[in-house]
């Protein structure tokens with residue numbers, strides 16, 4: 001029998017990806033479990049540092065790369081997923097890494113522009129930026145629009161200073177990431193490592209809005225799966241509302257979100273409550289456990305704390321479709337894992 005999480009008993013066909021094996025009470029490996037890749041899902045991967053979130057995200061990315069009809073996109077804030085390109089034996093994973101990603105300024109709506117540079121849209125400078133973003137499509141045109149506005153010079157200066165700040169991040173280009181870059185069957189890894197939180201968020205928001213909008217307007221055929229590592233960084237920033245849109249409204253147009261975070265307590269409640277699948281690695285902080293307990297489906301009859309796994313790679317699987325929870329272990333990666341912590345002994349091995 002094949003166990004598929006995210007799929008109810010009525011559906012028996014469609015793509016799946018092997019995630020791992022269930023674990024028996026004595027710790028021994030039980031049956032394999034798979035993830036449904038046929039329909040849209042919201043998946044949360046949580047766990048404290050070093051217990052396997054990025055590893056698990058990589059396993060899901062490998063599975064998506066081999067599934068038909070999906071467009072996997074991975075936002076990589078730590079720069080550790082380029083290893084998906086490395087050999088997976090005869091059956092290599094098809095990956096495109098975007099190393100210097102940029103977004104088209106037009107992708108962000110006027111509200112996002114104000115939030116991005118920290119201007120209140122109700123303020124003079126914020127209002128100027130709002131209108132410039134509404135009426136023009138490039139940074140130069142926005143600047144010209146602000147300069148020519150009939151407004152106090154102090155507001156013009158403030159709006160331009162904030163726009164210059166955004167411009168200095170170097171992530172806005174008219175030929176920034178667009179639907180054709182994101183709609184292939186290979187995993188598109190968007191490497192935002194080394195960027196500050198604000199530009200990283202601008203990229204994530206642009207990508208999330210592009211994928212969602214493309215499905216709503218039928219300009220992408222495949223079903224997008226947006227995977228986001230260190231998701232709290234994005235829920236805390238200007239990307240947050242775009243991720244929440246996918247969580248709350250992504251199912252109908254067929255957009256999935258997979259988010260990994262070490263701080264489920266810092267992700268808005270909607271993040272966990274809208275997830276139909278939760279893979280929880282070990283968590284110990286009270287705030288994080290409580291966040292998970294609050295989102296815990298009512299069919300769970302034992303507290304999560306009692307079920308917390310101890311070893312990296314072990315998970316509690318909470319599946320809404322079958323209304324079950326299971327102890328499991330994520331399978332080994334087919335490609336090298338890029339998130340290994342460096343060790344001093346790598347530099348000076350013991351004699």
Ligand SMILES: Nc1ncnc2c1ncn2[C@@H]1O[C@H](COP(=O)(O)OP(=O)(O)OP(=O)(O)O)[C@@H](O)[C@H]1O
Nearest residue numbers: 048049050051052053054055312313330331339340
């Ligand atoms: N399923 C697994 N099978 C075997 N080893 C695993 C598995 N999951 C994790 N590990 C081991 O645990 C280590 C830490 O995993 P990983 O880098 O994914 O942690 P993390 O939770 O993402 O941590 P961080 O928050 O620091 O990024 C890995 O380098 C790997 O050695």
